Amino acid sequence: MVLQIADDARVRTLTLDRPEALNAFNEELYDATADALLAAAEDPGVAVVLLTGSGRGFSAGTDLLEMHRIATDPDFVRGRHGFVGLVDALAAFPKPLVVAVNGVGLGIGCTVLGFADLALMASTARLKCPFTSLGVAPEAASSYLLPLLVGRQNAAWLLQSSEWVGAEEAAAMGLVRTVCEPDDLLAEAHRQAAVLAAQPISSLVAVKRTMTEPLREGIAAARERENAAFAELMGGPANLEALTAFAEGRAPDFTGLPPGW
Numbered sequence: 001m002v003l004q005i006a007d008d009a010r011v012r013t014l015t016l017d018r019p020e021a022l023n024a025f026n027e028e029l030y031d032a033t034a035d036a037l038l039a040a041a042e043d044p045g046v047a048v049v050l051l052t053g054s055g056r057g058f059s060a061g062t063d064l065l066e067m068h069r070i071a072t073d074p075d076f077v078r079g080r081h082g083f084v085g086l087v088d089a090l091a092a093f094p095k096p097l098v099v100a101v102n103g104v105g106l107g108i109g110c111t112v113l114g115f116a117d118l119a120l121m122a123s124t125a126r127l128k129c130p131f132t133s134l135g136v137a138p139e140a141a142s143s144y145l146l147p148l149l150v151g152r153q154n155a156a157w158l159l160q161s162s163e164w165v166g167a168e169e170a171a172a173m174g175l176v177r178t179v180c181e182p183d184d185l186l187a188e189a190h191r192q193a194a195v196l197a198a199q200p201i202s203s204l205v206a207v208k209r210t211m212t213e214p215l216r217e218g219i220a221a222a223r224e225r226e227n228a229a230f231a232e233l234m235g236g237p238a239n240l241e242a243l244t245a246f247a248e249g250r251a252p253d254f255t256g257l258p259p260g261w
Contacts, residue, residue, distance in 0.1 A: 003032040004054070010047035010197040011190065012040050019055025022104060024063040025086075027079030034081035037089040047197040047204060049093070050189055051112070052100040058125065061107025064134075068243040071235050083108070084227075087140045090115040091219055094205050096196045100189035101125045101167075101176065107139065110158070114145030117208065118192055119176040121167045122185045127175070133162035133252065135238025135261075137229035144222035148215075150174050237261045 004015040014036050016023035023029075033051075040046045053059055062083065070076050081089070090097070090112065099116040101109075103125050110127040113119050121127075131138055138159050146155035154173040158165065167179045180188045196204060233239055237257045245252035254261070 022057030022060035059109030111142040
């Protein structure tokens, strides 16, 4: 099992459970999380979904070792949903989504916050959008959602610098609502989720729909732009250098790339 699922008082908690990989998303975890969101959306007994991680990490993003295999092995078998299917499920999820960032969050472990209705973060946790350091483009409509959430300059720093952002900075820019001590995070996340879950599901769904409906075209358009840019860059000189460096346990060196890369 790569995903733990638990129900309590109309709150369904999804816990990413690949702690040995800091809950990095491989194809199995992408599929399991997408399936869980789709099931929760249809379940009349679920009012709120709470997403968190096990162990030291929230999610280290896409599993780069598997990403390297995908980039270099034409026979690699992809999952039923994969990354795209997970983002589809997040974008369409009709009920409140509460995210509790318990540890490091990279890539989709950070950009998922663009789809969160409430986000909490442990004081010791850190976030990073490592797209430029991987030689690729943004993902999950983050180029659209993050500027709306935190403003253009904060979003530009998040998406272009590949630098870590701590909990207090994340809260100051509006990326998360609440910062907690690590031992208090899940209890506070459950408390806030329970406040929402005590309300009528029909009203929760209506509120979320009226808030998110105006964003749907922008999300779809941003994903098309990002996917096109990602496809162009994936497997290119910068991306291959980054993935090779990761597999070899060294820092990437982009100084020798062809002009324009």
